[in-house]
Amino acid sequence: MYKIFNTAGEASEYTARRLLNQIRLNPRASLGFATGSTMEPVYRFLVKCLKRDPLDLSQLTTFNLDEYIGLSRGHAQSYRYYMQHHLFNKLSIPEDKVNLPDGKATDVSRACHAYSEAIEAVGGLDFQLLGIGSNGHIGFNEPYTCFFSRTHVVELSEQTRLDNGRFFANKKDVPTQAITMGIQDILDAKEIVLLATGSKKAAVMADLYRSAADVALPASALKQHGNVTFVLDREAASLLPREVLGEAMGIEKTGLGL
Numbered sequence: 501m502y503k504i505f506n507t508a509g510e511a512s513e514y515t516a517r518r519l520l521n522q523i524r525l526n527p528r529a530s531l532g533f534a535t536g537s538t539m540e541p542v543y544r545f546l547v548k549c550l551k552r553d554p555l556d557l558s559q560l561t562t563f564n565l566d567e568y569i570g571l572s573r574g575h576a577q578s579y580r581y582y583m584q585h586h587l588f589n590k591l592s593i594p595e596d597k598v599n600l601p602d603g604k605a606t607d608v609s610r611a612c613h614a615y616s617e618a619i620e621a622v623g624g625l626d627f628q629l630l631g632i633g634s635n636g637h638i639g640f641n642e643p644y645t646c647f648f649s650r651t652h653v654v655e656l657s658e659q660t661r662l663d664n665g666r667f668f669a670n671k672k673d674v675p676t677q678a679i680t681m682g683i684q685d686i687l688d689a690k691e692i693v694l695l696a697t698g699s700k701k702a703a704v705m706a707d708l709y710r711s712a713a714d715v716a717l718p719a720s721a722l723k724q725h726g727n728v729t730f731v732l733d734r735e736a737a738s739l740l741p742r743e744v745l746g747e748a749m750g751i752e753k754t755g756l757g758l
């Protein structure tokens with residue numbers, strides 16, 4: 501299902517409300533979180549709502565999608581730092597219920613295996629939040645990643661390192677490897693919301709709309725999942741066929757939105 505909003509702000513608020521709804525309906529939910537600039541307004545709105553109307557977060561479990569290899573948790577560009585800064589330092593989720601891949605693990609393959617097992621041990625993810633890379637990656641699953649993959653080490657593509665170079669002082673500082681939840685871990689989530697905002701995501705969202713499930717476009721694996729919502733702003737939706745745009749915005753107007 502597509503939900504298209506006029507602005508990135510509205511799309512982000514809708515996404516945050518979907519998360520809040522999950523927590524309200526199931527205080528024991530396991531939530532999959534994403535990073536990247538797209539998610540910043542989502543977390544801002546989530547924190548604002550939870551400050552205003554607190555919910556019990558003590559029984560939640562969270563798993564992040566990915567982490568750079570080689571960056572310590574205190575490194576300003578590590579995803580651990582991002583999550584602490586944007587979310588975890590502001591909410592009362594118990595520290596031992598928060599999970600991110602360890603970019604400094606000494607035995608990386610063991611750490612990867614343990615990460616997928618930990619997700620399985622809580623019964624899989626109830627809700628997975630996703631962004632999308634300009635090359636169609638979800639998590640850090642780059643093009644041609646096997647759809648059956650579990651948590652693993654990836655070599656980051658030049659495109660991804662170029663895209664993410666904006667966060668680093670120097671593009672060459674972007675790590676070359678990362679740990680990511682696998683595509684199968686993501687597909688096992690009961691509910692998935694993918695958020696894409698801004699004109700830079702328009703081309704990949706149009707490709708995704710047109711594509712059948714194809715390993716060249718990792719996000720197309722989501723076509724095999726029965727409960728995915730693609731949440732876009734007008735800019736990210738600008739290259740979708742007109743009828744999709746009309747329909748997805750029409751749905752919103754009928755009041756079916758949260």
Ligand SMILES: O=P(O)(O)OC[C@H]1O[C@](O)(CO)[C@@H](O)[C@@H]1O
Pocket residue numbers: 534535536537538539565566630631632633639640660664
């Ligand atoms: O929101 P951004 O910064 O465009 O990033 C998109 C995606 O790329 C990643 O940051 C990884 O490169 C994901 O974590 C994110 O979902």
